[in-house]
Amino acid sequence: MTPRQATPPRAQPSRQAKPLTAPAVRARKGSGPPLVMVTAYDAPGARIADEAGVDIILVGDSVAMVVLGYDDTLQVTVDDMAHHVAAVGRGQQRALIVGDLPWMSYHVSVEETVRNAAALVRAGAQAVKLEGGRKRLPMVRGIVDAEIPVMGHIGLTPQSVHAMGGFKVQGRQADAARALVDDAIALAAEGCFAIVLEGVPDEVARLVTESVPVPTIGIGAGPWCDGQVLVFHDLLGLEDRVLPKFVRRYASLKADAVDAIAAFADDVRAGRFPGEDETYHLADDVLRALAGNGTIGAHGADDGAIGALAGNGTIGAHGAEPRTA
Numbered sequence: 001m002t003p004r005q006a007t008p009p010r011a012q013p014s015r016q017a018k019p020l021t022a023p024a025v026r027a028r029k030g031s032g033p034p035l036v037m038v039t040a041y042d043a044p045g046a047r048i049a050d051e052a053g054v055d056i057i058l059v060g061d062s063v064a065m066v067v068l069g070y071d072d073t074l075q076v077t078v079d080d081m082a083h084h085v086a087a088v089g090r091g092q093q094r095a096l097i098v099g100d101l102p103w104m105s106y107h108v109s110v111e112e113t114v115r116n117a118a119a120l121v122r123a124g125a126q127a128v129k130l131e132g133g134r135k136r137l138p139m140v141r142g143i144v145d146a147e148i149p150v151m152g153h154i155g156l157t158p159q160s161v162h163a164m165g166g167f168k169v170q171g172r173q174a175d176a177a178r179a180l181v182d183d184a185i186a187l188a189a190e191g192c193f194a195i196v197l198e199g200v201p202d203e204v205a206r207l208v209t210e211s212v213p214v215p216t217i218g219i220g221a222g223p224w225c226d227g228q229v230l231v232f233h234d235l236l237g238l239e240d241r242v243l244p245k246f247v248r249r250y251a252s253l254k255a256d257a258v259d260a261i262a263a264f265a266d267d268v269r270a271g272r273f274p275g276e277d278e279t280y281h282l283a284d285d286v287l288r289a290l291a292g293n294g295t296i297g298a299h300g301a302d303d304g305a306i307g308a309l310a311g312n313g314t315i316g317a318h319g320a321e322p323r324t325a
């Protein structure tokens with residue numbers, strides 16, 4: 001077996017490809033190029049990911065940290081997730097949309113789990129993802145029985161941040177590595193169509209990948225997985241405060257955005273914005289009509305903007321120079 005991303009494929013424009021389904025993702029085990037998944041949380045993000053040709057858009061509960069400013073993922077609710085799933089649904093055309101079930105939405109009962117999964121589907125998700133191994137099997141079964149495809153997620157599961165004692169690489173000891181393999185086998189047997197492997201040594205990811213009949217999608221799990229996922233804001237450099245070891249930044253959009261907004265501020269302050277091309281004007285006949293009716297000027301004075309435009313020599317709606325002068 002060779003690392004799955006040894007020969008990275010070029011992304012194909014979405015308009016050349018058919019919409020991807022969960023069974024089609026499942027069928028990519030052992031065939032085709034590695035699966036590409038990125039997170040997105042709104043319509044522009046989904047359009048960008050879709051046009052880049054990704055296979056799967058994950059509306060991750062990482063939205064809590066990268067968009068909403070929380071320190072962990074525990075703060076978002078099913079309603080929050082549905083709101084973001086719906087926005088992504090309005091921007092996506094081809095990629096499969098997976099909605100993340102947030103913390104406490106699948107921990108109480110199977111019935112509650114299925115209702116919450118259905119809420120994400122009604123919002124626009126075509127599959128859902130939940131964290132955890134064998135202890136989540138009844139929930140996985142319930143969702144699958146409701147005809148909703150489920151993606152598993154094991155290893156570093158951010159919703160367990162307090163139980164794990166922080167965001168730490170998992171499966172470093174032999175017992176823990178074996179447990180991850182057993183978890184993955186059980187999740188696949190229960191019907192998961194793919195499994196995210198997060199924050200595990202690459203040897204463990206390889207063992208898991210070779211042990212299950214469904215694709216593994218890695219993040220911080222090395223090159224042996226059947227696919228890779230990164231968080232939108234990390235890969236585009238929109239998040240620049242931390243750079244985890246497993247992230248590769250393909251752009252510096254935060255720095256570009258700061259530069260762009262600073263340039264706008266400079267232009268406004270120096271009177272360079274808006275320019276002639278960025279300004280609306282009245283048609284000449286309207287201008288003449290306004291100038292000729294004797295009530296010109298923003299406050300009834302006859303020396304205002306209309307008079308100025310009509311050529312009476314005075315400039316400015318309030319008798320002042322334009323702020324851009």
Ligand code: KIV
Nearest residue numbers: 039060061062196219
């Ligand atoms: O919420 C998320 O972004 C995720 C990925 C890290 C897999 O679960």
